[in-house]
Amino acid sequence: MKTMKTMKTMKTMKTRASGLVVTALALCAAPITSHAEDGVPENPLKEAYFGETHLHTGVSMDAFIGGNRLTPDDAYRFAKGEEIKVNGSMHKIKVPLDFCAVTDHSEFMGEAFSLMNEGAPGYDDPIAKSFRDATDLETALMLYGKYVLTPLASGKDPHPPFFQGAEAIKSTWKKNFEATEKHYQPGKFTTIHAYEYTSAPGGGNLHRNVLFRDTNVPDMPFSSNESPDPEKLWEWMKVQRADGKKLFAMPHNSNESKGLLFCEETLSGKPITKEYLELRSSNEPLIEMMQIKGNSEVVPQFWPNDEFADFENATSLQDFNDRKFMKKNFVRYGLTRGLKYRQDMGINPFKYGFVGGTDSHNGAPSNVAEDNWNVGSHGLADQTAAIRSKATLDGEMKVSDLNPGAITGVWATSNTRGAIWDSMAARETFATSGPRIKVRAFAGQGFAEKYDSYEALVKDGYEKGVPMGSDYKGDKAPQVLVWAVKDPIGPNLDRIQIIKGWVENGELKDKVYNVVASGDRLKEDGSVEPVNAPIDLKTGKFNSEKGDPELKGVWTDPDFDPKEEAYYYVRVLQLPTARWNLWDELRNEGVKFPEEVKKQIVERAWGSPIWHEGA
Amino acid sequence: MKILKEPLLHFVLIGALIFALYQRFDPEAEAPGETEVVVTSGRIQQLSAIFQKTWQRPPTRDELQGLVDDFILEEIYYREATAAGLDHNDTLIRRRLRQKMEFLTDDLAAGTPGDEELAEFVEANPERFRKPPATTFRQIFFNPDKLGDQRDQIIADAAAELAKGEVPEGHPTLLPPDMSGATPKRVTATFGEEFAGALAGLEVGKWSEPIRSGFGIHFVRVDDRTDAELPPLGEIRPVVLREWEHEQREAFRDRFQSELLKKYEVTVEWPATNTPKG
Structure with a gap:
């Protein structure tokens, strides 16, 4: 078989490179879990692990052109807390991550690989062969000097006949694979094999990040060069799954989707069929709620009754590429529209749990702290405070509308690839706008008003209910047990809300309920006395007196109808903190952002929904 | 004037113009080379193999024809574009080539x-x-919100109880009451840096003085600690x-770049206004 040669090459590389060798990559169709995962202790009650699910390094062509020379290796180092030169200056995150997926664009990532195939032009060239067979540095250097550098120096054509073949010694996809393997330390730090499928037909963002469960990954990632139609991506994923690989896709930036993400017809203009719904829902358990280019949950213009909708809306996106906001570009709409598909056709294609990412093109995962965003996110375009106060991100939006991005929380039994990926696939996740707020919810019957310990609460949650991301199957009004704890280095929490979406007489409805608030601010009518804890504009400091470090409670849906489709998701609000632009102003004399740029924000966490499927 | 509205025609005209200009002014431009395109059987095998890798099945005859047709057009566009010099001074192409070279040299840096x-x-x-060191400890938590005015008294009472060998009841919390073999990273992620810092300095087997964290006030007892070891x-x-x-890799990249620089004589013609000082 033709694939054997390349597979052997890949395996040899890994054997040389890393102790986490997984045998027989190509020979075995069954899911492969690293043996090292076996010894990692598991906590059946699960712990929250924080990580990055959307990041570009210099391997992504656009990032490289923007000046990023960092590799996945550097990105994983940064994720673990190492100080790295990012966008021109030394930088590190305040708290290291538990896991990280590098999602470089797949476009042009695997191309060089094609020449590894036997029969391809140049493959049999003896010089190419000697390059492929070189196993040590000295030989490789000698060959490189002889065939590349010497001709270059003498002014001759520096391209030996096999040059393409030599370049193909390793495709970038394989290099990413290798770095991802090398940094995986089961139980301590998890890396996930991943990439981004980058399709934007007519400027409508249909990008997806694809994450693999283990080392059983395809030779080449599927890119928008193969097809810009996500249906083809899903078909490809189905083929991979039939081949024993485990993978899922997560769309992002629905705010830039021009109505194409939560669609009424297929991208090729055909009516939605049951097959389409089946294909889509079986491939996409999660959606990215927020990232550098905006929060996609809701915007005030379409949700005037949501008093916290005005948050990182990235409104200047609308000034470019004709990406006008419409209600159907936002996640809450998509969730509710999905219910109606379920009601009408039996399958919910938008049954999405939540993740948060950065989409940073600087190779710096989860660099999400507002007071630590000194190096920007997109190379020269937002490198310094002075630039950020005035610039536009090339043809996309105002830099002042960017935010440092979001982070993903996963409730998993251990910090291993298998456990984290499984919990993501099961949607037991949450997203936050940056802070390490933890949030957990269960829907069921018979929860207690008070629990003596966290352990007792979680046990009861699993025994009498279902966790976030699942289906509540009861026919009585669900009780939702919610718990949230603040970021250890952040301000206290303001309140927990539950957002319910449902379909009533064919109409899409949603409503925000205040469930728990710090102090005695929650009133009979469900409204909450504002916490009134502004930041100190002169120092940037948040109020450290008000709010509560943790909030918990049980809420029962007052308007439950067992025949109706519904979902419930949790939103946790913390006390206001300074936005990154205020830190820029405070730290850089002479830097002044326009008046309309907000100086303080209410950061938040979103727990994945729990669904009730109607009769 | 239908002709002016035809985008394809515009494209052809602009293309011809650019081509003519480059032919005239760009000394590097080659004459349009051979006009023969041969798709070798090896190339077809390659196209077929890529398809097979993507879809886990060989292409049908029609699909393969489509791949070949597309390859022919790509080849022709490539030749026309390079002949027209469209690759010159194109930042995208320059940087892509640099990227390819860097990938290649990074590979070469490996060794055993x-x-x-x-x-x-x-x-x-x-x-x-x-x-990293590993600490096993217990903690009792007091919530500042619930302490209110009596804060000092409650904390003092709790300290007195601990001194007598009793364990006072803290405020209900969902923070873990104990951690086993926790690294500083794990402690920081759960309790914050302030707490982790204080924990590192505590004596083993003894209840601590009150410790502050972002959550509130804690009494902590370290039961076991393993020091950092190599x-x-x-x-x-x-x-x-x-x-x-x-x-x-880092060293090799530096070495490689200085090798490259040695092969070139570099002259930088600073404009008078931008000459760096010193």
Whole structure:
């Protein structure tokens, strides 16, 4: 078989490179879990692990052109807390991550690989062969000097006949694979094999990040060069799954989707069929709620009754590429529209749990702290405070509308690839706008008003209910047990809300309920006395007196109808903190952002929904 | 004037114009080379193999024809575009080529060090391979919101109880009452830096003075602590190898760049206004 040669090459590389060798990559169709995962202790009650699910390094062509020379290796180092030169200056995150997926664009990532195939032009060239067979540095250097550098120096054509073949010694996809393997330390730090499928037909963002469960990954990632139609991506994923690989896709930036993400017809203009719904829902358990280019949950213009909708809306996106906001570009709409598909056709294609990412093109995962965003996110375009106060991100939006991005929380039994990926696939996740707020919810019957310990609460949650991301199957009004704890280095929490979406007489409805608030601010009518804890504009400091470090409670849906489709998701609000632009102003004399740029924000966490499927 | 509205025609006209200009003014432009396109059987096999890799099945005859047709057009566009010099001074192409070269040189930096070499590397960089200390502890929590005015009294009472060997009841919390073998990273992630810092200084087997965290006030008792230690090479070899390779790559890249620079005579003509000082 033709694939054997390349597979052997890949395996040899890994054997040389890393102790986490997984045998027989190509020979075995069954899911492969690293043996090292076996010894990692598991906590059946699960712990929250924080990580990055959307990041570009210099391997992504656009990032490289923007000046990023960092590799996945550097990105994983940064994720673990190492100080790295990012966008021109030394930088590190305040708290290291538990896991990280590098999602470089797949476009042009695997191309060089094609020449590894036997029969391809140049493959049999003896010089190419000697390059492929070189196993040590000295030989490789000698060959490189002889065939590349010497001709270059003498002014001759520096391209030996096999040059393409030599370049193909390793495709970038394989290099990413290798770095991802090398940094995986089961139980301590998890890396996930991943990439981004980058399709934007007519400027409508249909990008997806694809994450693999283990080392059983395809030779080449599927890119928008193969097809810009996500249906083809899903078909490809189905083929991979039939081949024993485990993978899922997560769309992002629905705010830039021009109505194409939560669609009424297929991208090729055909009516939605049951097959389409089946294909889509079986491939996409999660959606990215927020990232550098905006929060996609809701915007005030379409949700005037949501008093916290005005948050990182990235409104200047609308000034470019004709990406006008419409209600159907936002996640809450998509969730509710999905219910109606379920009601009408039996399958919910938008049954999405939540993740948060950065989409940073600087190779710096989860660099999400507002007071630590000194190096920007997109190379020269937002490198310094002075630039950020005035610039536009090339043809996309105002830099002042960017935010440092979001982070993903996963409730998993251990910090291993298998456990984290499984919990993501099961949607037991949450997203936050940056802070390490933890949030957990269960829907069921018979929860207690008070629990003596966290352990007792979680046990009861699993025994009498279902966790976030699942289906509540009861026919009585669900009780939702919610718990949230603040970021250890952040301000206290303001309140927990539950957002319910449902379909009533064919109409899409949603409503925000205040469930728990710090102090005695929650009133009979469900409204909450504002916490009134502004930041100190002169120092940037948040109020450290008000709010509560943790909030918990049980809420029962007052308007439950067992025949109706519904979902419930949790939103946790913390006390206001300074936005990154205020830190820029405070730290850089002479830097002044326009008046309309907000100086303080209410950061938040979103727990994945729990669904009730109607009769 | 239908002709002016035809985008394809515009494209052809502009293309011809650019081509003519480059022919005239760009000395590097080659004459339009051979006009023969041969799609070798090896190339067809390659196209077919890529398809097979993507879809786990061979292409049908029609699909293969489509791939070949597309390849022919791509080849013709490529030739026309390079003949027209469209690749010159194109930032995208220049940087892509640099990227390819960097990928290639990074590959070359690999090697296979022996245990001795790795052991030396560990010896030179012990701090990078030390296993972090692990602490097993219990904690009792007091919520500032519930302490209110009586804060000092409640804390003093709790301290007195602990001194008598009793365990006072703290406020209900969902923070863990204990952690076993926790690394500083795990403690920081759960309780914050302030708490983790204080924990590191506590004596084993004794209840602490009140400790502050972002959540409130804690009494802590460390039951066990393992100090940071340097494991034997056998236990950490993959990590050491990774770090060693990283260093090699960095060093190789520097070396490679200075080698390249040596081969060129570089003249920078600073404009008078921008000449750097010193």
